[in-house]
Amino acid sequence: MWFTENYDNKASLGLAVKEKLHEEQSPFQKIAFWETEAFGTLLTLDDLVMCSEKDEFVYHEMIVHMSLCTHPKPERVLVIGGGDGGAIREILKHDSVKEAVLCEIDERVVRLSQQFMPSTASQLTDERVALAFEDGFEFLKKFENHFDVIITDSSDPIGPGVALFQEDYYKLVKGALRSGGIMVSQSESPWFYADIMKNMTGAMCNVFSNVETYIAMIPLYPSGLWTMTMASDTHSLSDFDFDRAEKIASQCKYYNPGIHLGSLELPNFVKDIVKNR
Amino acid sequence: MWFTENYDNKASLGLAVKEKLHEEQSPFQKIAFWETEAFGTLLTLDDLVMCSEKDEFVYHEMIVHMSLCTHPKPERVLVIGGGDGGAIREILKHDSVKEAVLCEIDERVVRLSQQFMPSTASQLTDERVALAFEDGFEFLKKFENHFDVIITDSSDPIGPGVALFQEDYYKLVKGALRSGGIMVSQSESPWFYADIMKNMTGAMCNVFSNVETYIAMIPLYPSGLWTMTMASDTHSLSDFDFDRAEKIASQCKYYNPGIHLGSLELPNFVKDIVKNR
Numbered sequence: 001m002w003f004t005e006n007y008d009n010k011a012s013l014g015l016a017v018k019e020k021l022h023e024e025q026s027p028f029q030k031i032a033f034w035e036t037e038a039f040g041t042l043l044t045l046d047d048l049v050m051c052s053e054k055d056e057f058v059y060h061e062m063i064v065h066m067s068l069c070t071h072p073k074p075e076r077v078l079v080i081g082g083g084d085g086g087a088i089r090e091i092l093k094h095d096s097v098k099e100a101v102l103c104e105i106d107e108r109v110v111r112l113s114q115q116f117m118p119s120t121a122s123q124l125t126d127e128r129v130a131l132a133f134e135d136g137f138e139f140l141k142k143f144e145n146h147f148d149v150i151i152t153d154s155s156d157p158i159g160p161g162v163a164l165f166q167e168d169y170y171k172l173v174k175g176a177l178r179s180g181g182i183m184v185s186q187s188e189s190p191w192f193y194a195d196i197m198k199n200m201t202g203a204m205c206n207v208f209s210n211v212e213t214y215i216a217m218i219p220l221y222p223s224g225l226w227t228m229t230m231a232s233d234t235h236s237l238s239d240f241d242f243d244r245a246e247k248i249a250s251q252c253k254y255y256n257p258g259i260h261l262g263s264l265e266l267p268n269f270v271k272d273i274v275k276n277r
Numbered sequence: 278m279w280f281t282e283n284y285d286n287k288a289s290l291g292l293a294v295k296e297k298l299h300e301e302q303s304p305f306q307k308i309a310f311w312e313t314e315a316f317g318t319l320l321t322l323d324d325l326v327m328c329s330e331k332d333e334f335v336y337h338e339m340i341v342h343m344s345l346c347t348h349p350k351p352e353r354v355l356v357i358g359g360g361d362g363g364a365i366r367e368i369l370k371h372d373s374v375k376e377a378v379l380c381e382i383d384e385r386v387v388r389l390s391q392q393f394m395p396s397t398a399s400q401l402t403d404e405r406v407a408l409a410f411e412d413g414f415e416f417l418k419k420f421e422n423h424f425d426v427i428i429t430d431s432s433d434p435i436g437p438g439v440a441l442f443q444e445d446y447y448k449l450v451k452g453a454l455r456s457g458g459i460m461v462s463q464s465e466s467p468w469f470y471a472d473i474m475k476n477m478t479g480a481m482c483n484v485f486s487n488v489e490t491y492i493a494m495i496p497l498y499p500s501g502l503w504t505m506t507m508a509s510d511t512h513s514l515s516d517f518d519f520d521r522a523e524k525i526a527s528q529c530k531y532y533n534p535g536i537h538l539g540s541l542e543l544p545n546f547v548k549d550i551v552k553n554r
Contacts, residue, residue, distance in 0.1 A: 224501015
């Protein structure tokens with residue numbers, strides 16, 4: 001048996017599957033868990049790969065540690081989306097963090113991840129963690145000058161995730177950040193979704209004075225070459241806390257201080273996409 | 278219609294195809310060219326993706342420029358394999374090169390690439406280029422103290438490529454290099470072929486005093502995260518000619534001086550594979 005994700009009818013990824021562990025239709029999307037041959041348990045939403053047990057460390061380490069090791073003292077961190085809990089697990093590796101909030105629109109993603117992907121979701125019961133099951137856009141309106149880092153760990157800009165790729169959203173994020181705050185968002189593949197990259201980094205530039213795109217190599221995402229983008233009025237990812245990064249790296253499988261700097265170096269064709277926004 | 282490559286029955290890549298342009302059985306392998314929806318013309322050998330018109334720049338720029346921008350004056354460069362001609366095209370961007378030799382066991386790969394992938398193969402008629410259609414292992418025995426850089430642009434270590442991943446081969450390469458020479462080889466994916474990586478870098482370490490693995494992100498190869506490995510008794514890739522790299526980068530879509538340094542930064546799990554060889 002195979003799970004297959006189709007990329008716009010141009011390419012596809014197949015994963016050999018031992019068993020479909022669970023499938024249900026939530027109010028928001030079809031949630032499924034699969035036992036794969038090569039990548040452990042796989043979570044899909046509406047038949048799109050979100051993450052697997054074996055490869056999720058790449059995405060979660062890279063969406064968290066780049067900005068948290070750049071912020072001088074991240075105390076309050078918000079994740080929008082990220083119902084699998086992987087980003088929260090990485091955030092809690094930072095001693096300075098007092099409050100890690102997960103705002104996920106679909107409670108079923110969280111509950112099922114706790115059941116089927118415990119190594120990813122287990123830290124969601126930590127006392128520093130608060131869970132909010134609501135729309136990220138609406139949730140942000142409640143906060144002013146509150147968070148140090150806000151991470152958008154969203155699915156693609158279709159379905160429930162669509163509002164999280166637009167300028168109005170980035171304005172809300174900015175309002176919810178404390179002075180010196182940083183936002184970061186996954187920003188798709190330059191091979192398959194260059195237009196989305198252009199539009200979202202362009203929208204971020206309208207709201208923040210410094211916008212930086214970096215790279216993570218995620219084997220189960222289209223092309224394997226994935227981008228994430230940071231925006232801040234104060235910080236630049238190249239000016240990070242090396243010692244803190246080294247300490248965090250000792251608990252990581254992907255992230256380290258060299259990767260921190262290396263992932264900021266973009267291939268020419270990716271620079272062109274971001275430059276031409 | 279789809280072309281599908283299966284990775285050890287664990288995962289697969291599918292590419293939507295408009296048309297199969299050509300297929301033939303050479304004395305060595307099944308050679309096919311396909312017109313794909315997303316990646317232009319695709320070359321496969323024994324149903325494994327070699328390269329496509331749209332993505333081949335990544336592989337070819339990265340297997341050539343890292344070592345050629347590190348060698349102080351590369352004049353004689355040999356490519357073993359690489360029948361599509363992409364590596365030769367990149368080598369000829371270096372003004373110092375006087376002699377670029379392609380040793381490809383299967384002449385049909387070269388002739389068909391000239392016909393079906395002219396943007397990749399067209400430089401094979403340059404006057405600095407010599408073509409040899411023979412076994413790379415045997416070809417190397419004819420040379421002593423001759424080449425500045427030797428590039429192994431091989432298919433996987435099955436079929437005709439198998440000898441090119443072993444210590445005896447690296448010894449021959451070393452004998453054919455001039456003093457101060459550099460060899461480089463594609464070295465597979467850490468996600469799917471960690472054992473091959475371990476074995477080949479271990480074998481290289483038995484022959485050369487300095488062995489360095491670096492990364493290129495190739496969308497049509499398993500996991501997208503690909504490694505290449507350099508070996509030399511004299512040089513380190515981190516000590517390269519920045520100005521030359523910048524000049525070359527102006528003719529590239531992937532390579533630039535930042536990528537040169539960034540690609541040397543390995544994720545922790547890749548470091549572990551190479552360290553534990």
